[in-house]
Amino acid sequence: MHGASPSFSRLLHAIKRFARSQAPILIQGETGSGKELVARALHYFGPRRNGPFIPVNCSSLPDSLFENELFGHARGAFTDAKEPSRGLVSQAAEGTLFLDEVDGLQPRAQASLLRFLQEKRYRQLGGDQYIEGRCSILAATNHDLEQMSRDGLFRPDLLYRLDAVTLKVPALRERPEDISLIARTFLRNLCDQYGQPPKAFHPATLHWMEQQPWPGNVRQLENYIHREFLLSERPIIKLDPAEDPALPQMIPCAQLPPRFERWSFNEMRDALVQDFERKYLHRLMQATNGNVSKAARLANKERRCLGKLLKKYEIDREQFVPERSPLDSDRTWSG
The missing domain is CATH 1.10.8.60 (Helicase, Ruva Protein; domain 3)
Known part of the structure; x- marks a missing residue:
């Protein structure tokens, strides 16, 4: 984390002030603004600095796997559970569990997380013993959770549990x-x-x-x-922007659309971010010839998350895969 501006200095002051909080902390900020760095700073300034820092991308966890990932399972909990498994909460014991993109949680997962935050204990899948959760909870989002709550997409009681303290990362x-x-x-x-x-x-x-x-x-x-x-x-x-044709496209939302004053700030921001994401993904697919795994590495995102973004913007990787010449096809020799 680097900066000397007043807004960045205020953020650093807030990090040091709230790092010892026993309540969950919600970190809000736009995509790429450094929310995970803020979470790591809170961890290392806090009393659990010597414990592990365990990040989890909530949007990559299907509803059906959330409890297993977070709480683990006992032996025999399901068909393939031949051995017990520790969940992320157990791995984060005496440390910090960082729930990134918490807005991506589905209803069932939201209910499970709320119950854990309320009771501060959990049961593994297939287990009959309650286990104390001994970790700090940090969550991050690039969405307006209050608006999502009003729209019925995010539980208000979970929101109230998560935002006991809220830190906003400046763009x-x-x-x-x-x-x-x-x-x-x-x-x-x-x-x-x-x-x-x-x-x-x-x-x-x-x-x-x-x-x-x-x-x-x-x-x-x-x-x-x-x-x-x-x-x-x-x-x-x-x-020299005039000599580099990539520069005008690199920042696709430098120009505001006509009549932009009729839009609210949030509507305009969301529209510009969506425009950037769509163009970024298109160029990313071009650069990698439609290779999603390679694109995910370049974008520093999990493959599942990148796949969801491609689906969101209806971008088909196949249209970026170069056609193969018959001379390039594999030959099978027998004899």
């Missing part, structure tokens, strides 16, 4: 004065990672970065810098 566009520091830090780390001599950004490039809205926030900035680092052969990285 990168809300702290442009931090962009140069973050960019230089990423570049220095990449030079160390690849064993290359130090590189630097031209001042005009840093200024250009500070003017961009970065809808994908810090994650998008990091991926962009990684790309430019790999493409640049000079010690000073200087970008």
Whole structure:
């Protein structure tokens, strides 16, 4: 975590203040804004810093598997349960369980989590003993849970349990004065990672970065810098948007649509984020020739989550798979 802006300084102050909280903490922020980094900071500033930090992506857990993943199962709990299994709550004992994308929980999973938060204990699948949950709970979302609650998509009683303390992570566009520091830090780390001599950004490039809205926030900035680092052969990285056709597409929501003032802030933000996600996924599929596993690694997302996003925007990977020549087909020899 890097920054010196007032909004970032307030966030750091809040992290140190609430790190010792015994109540669950809800971390709100846009995609790529650094919610997991905030969660890790809360863990390492808190009294359970010597325990494990266990992250779980809630949107990747089907309703039917949630209890098994979180609480584990006893031997013989179901057909294939030949051995007992510890759940994530047990693995996070004396540490922190981080529930990322908690808005992705389905109704049954929401009920199970609520019961655990209320009772602070759980039973494994097929078990008859209650087990005390000895871990701190952090949750994160990039959605408006209050609106989801009003829409009947998120249990209000679970929301009240999770947001005893709420931390809001500012979007990168809300702290442009931090962009140069973050960019230089990423570049220095990449030079160390690849064993290359130090590189630097031209001042005009840093200024250009500070003017961009970065809808994908810090994650998008990091991926962009990684790309430019790999493409640049000079010690000073200087970008010329007029000469780089990729730049206007890199940030697809720099232009607001006509009559944007008729939209609420949340409606406009959601529309721009969806536009960015759709274009990002399309270019990602182009770059990987429709290879979802490779695309997931490049995007730093779980394959299941990326698949759900592709389905959400009706993007068919098959249309990006190059046609194979008959000469490229496998030959089977017999004899």
